[in-house]
Amino acid sequence: MHPPPSQTSAPATETVIIPTVLSEVEVPTTTPIPIPERAQYTLNVNLDYTNKTVSADQTIVYPNHSSETLSNLVLAVVPNMWPGSFNLTSLSVDNTPISEYTLSGQKLELALPTSLAPETTVTVTMQYTLNLPFAEQQDPSVERPRIYGYTARQVNLANWYPFIVPYEAGTGWVLHDPWYYGEHLVYEAADYEVNLITDPSVVVAASGYPEPAEPVEAGVTRYTLTAGRTFAISASPEFQTVSAQVGDVTVTSYYFPFYEEPGQAVLDVTSKAVGLYSQRFGPYPHKTLAAVMGDFNDGMEYSAFYFLPRDFYNLYDGKPMNYLVFVAAHETAHQWWFERVANDQAEHPWLDESLCTYSELLYYQAYHPEQASTWWPYRMYYHDPAAKMDIPVYAGTGFQPYTNATYFVGAHFLEDLRARIGDEAFFAFLADYAAQMDGKIAKPQDFFVILRQHTSADISDLIATYFANAY
Numbered sequence: 001m002h003p004p005p006s007q008t009s010a011p012a013t014e015t016v017i018i019p020t021v022l023s024e025v026e027v028p029t030t031t032p033i034p035i036p037e038r039a040q041y042t043l044n045v046n047l048d049y050t051n052k053t054v055s056a057d058q059t060i061v062y063p064n065h066s067s068e069t070l071s072n073l074v075l076a077v078v079p080n081m082w083p084g085s086f087n088l089t090s091l092s093v094d095n096t097p098i099s100e101y102t103l104s105g106q107k108l109e110l111a112l113p114t115s116l117a118p119e120t121t122v123t124v125t126m127q128y129t130l131n132l133p134f135a136e137q138q139d140p141s142v143e144r145p146r147i148y149g150y151t152a153r154q155v156n157l158a159n160w161y162p163f164i165v166p167y168e169a170g171t172g173w174v175l176h177d178p179w180y181y182g183e184h185l186v187y188e189a190a191d192y193e194v195n196l197i198t199d200p201s202v203v204v205a206a207s208g209y210p211e212p213a214e215p216v217e218a219g220v221t222r223y224t225l226t227a228g229r230t231f232a233i234s235a236s237p238e239f240q241t242v243s244a245q246v247g248d249v250t251v252t253s254y255y256f257p258f259y260e261e262p263g264q265a266v267l268d269v270t271s272k273a274v275g276l277y278s279q280r281f282g283p284y285p286h287k288t289l290a291a292v293m294g295d296f297n298d299g300m301e302y303s304a305f306y307f308l309p310r311d312f313y314n315l316y317d318g319k320p321m322n323y324l325v326f327v328a329a330h331e332t333a334h335q336w337w338f339e340r341v342a343n344d345q346a347e348h349p350w351l352d353e354s355l356c357t358y359s360e361l362l363y364y365q366a367y368h369p370e371q372a373s374t375w376w377p378y379r380m381y382y383h384d385p386a387a388k389m390d391i392p393v394y395a396g397t398g399f400q401p402y403t404n405a406t407y408f409v410g411a412h413f414l415e416d417l418r419a420r421i422g423d424e425a426f427f428a429f430l431a432d433y434a435a436q437m438d439g440k441i442a443k444p445q446d447f448f449v450i451l452r453q454h455t456s457a458d459i460s461d462l463i464a465t466y467f468a469n470a471y
């Protein structure tokens with residue numbers, strides 16, 4: 001509350017006493033500067049859409065919240081998996097230029113000039129350019145299409161900037177090898193400020209919230225993302241958009257011309273799913289959500305952002321039991337299971353994929369209850385119930401056995417679990433799991449510890465049926 005200004009205006013003759021010596025003010029010199037809760041990423045990015053290049057100036061303020069003193073840092077540099085794509089031009093740590101580092105495949109490792117004690121920070125500054133690869137279609141039965149790069153009508157920046165991978169005390173840096181399908185990266189939550197310059201004719205979909213109030217220089221769009229896992233950008237001069245408001249969340253569907261009907265359907269499904277999952281699992285974590293038509297055939301989740309494959313737009317027939325609908329519901333659910341609660345996507349892919357697949361059923365039960373029972377056979381056109389769901393991504397013998405185990409067998413487990421413990425305990429568990437693991441990286445043990453806080457039912461037979469490991 002502010003008092004009316006007339007009462008505080010000083011008479012012109014009043015003498016104002018200003019302390020002239022600052023050192024007279026007692027400043028406790030031993031108080032440590034609080035270190036940030038999460039790593040702070042600042043990226044100044046110039047995307048040259050015509051030439052398919054990016055130049056970036058990046059700063060990471062990294063807090064060591066582990067219990068160990070760190071002597072090195074490991075960053076994932078996924079663009080370096082494509083020869084000639086990633087070109088590092090400068091690298092400094094706390095303003096000390098670093099000339100000795102190893103960059104091999106997706107891994108950048110550097111020795112810290114000064115070791116990093118627990119609860120202290122280090123600042124990594126780097127400049128680099130990206131020559132975006134042409135993301136040609138690959139055999140989808142063998143491996144995921146490449147997303148990072150460009151197509152005839154789109155530039156996609158996914159896992160495009162170097163990021164510090166999670167550090168686990170006792171284990172070390174967590175950076176798994178890539179695999180033909182599924183995901184292999186593990187993300188700590190971090191805060192992002194991305195200042196983007198690009199061709200004004202290009203429409204940009206991004207993970208972050210464009211800050212209209214920020215005084216940024218002309219031509220620069222500032223995006224912010226708080227407690228995000230990974231910042232994605234998709235740009236195209238052809239994008240058309242429709243938006244809707246769900247509470248304080250703005251959902252936007254980005255699609256190519258002549259796809260108005262599926263583009264609108266994606267907006268409707270995503271908006272409804274945000275509303276439903278907010279009730280079921282707790283609040284949506286960001287202010288925006290971009291649902292983006294990918295010029296490739298894969299769906300993929302990022303922070304406040306997901307891709308849907310173009311084939312699903314082509315196949316959309318206006319009916320609710322449709323790949324476009326249930327995969328939109330699935331990718332929206334990743335904003336809880338991936339974004340709020342992360343997991344090791346290589347070692348424990350079931351933790352997010354089973355919940356997101358089962359969330360599709362929740363969507364139908366809420367909005368198309370007459371269709372809910374047909375979701376099972378329609379979605380699971382192949383299903384091997386004997387498979388165990390808790391496999392690492394590397395254990396599947398192909399994309400189909402992998403998705404059968406982690407998506408389909410996983411959804412059956414959740415259905416049986418819900419029937420065993422009842423709706424009340426089941427949904428209380430899911431909301432509590434999201435709350436307790438919010439911003440963290442969950443392990444299977446966390447899932448079961450929190451589950452058992454909500455039920456005393458014996459589920460040992462379900463675990464024996466569905467899991468290879470004992471929990």
Ligand SMILES: [Zn+2]
Binds near residue numbers: 352
């Ligand atoms: Zn998924």
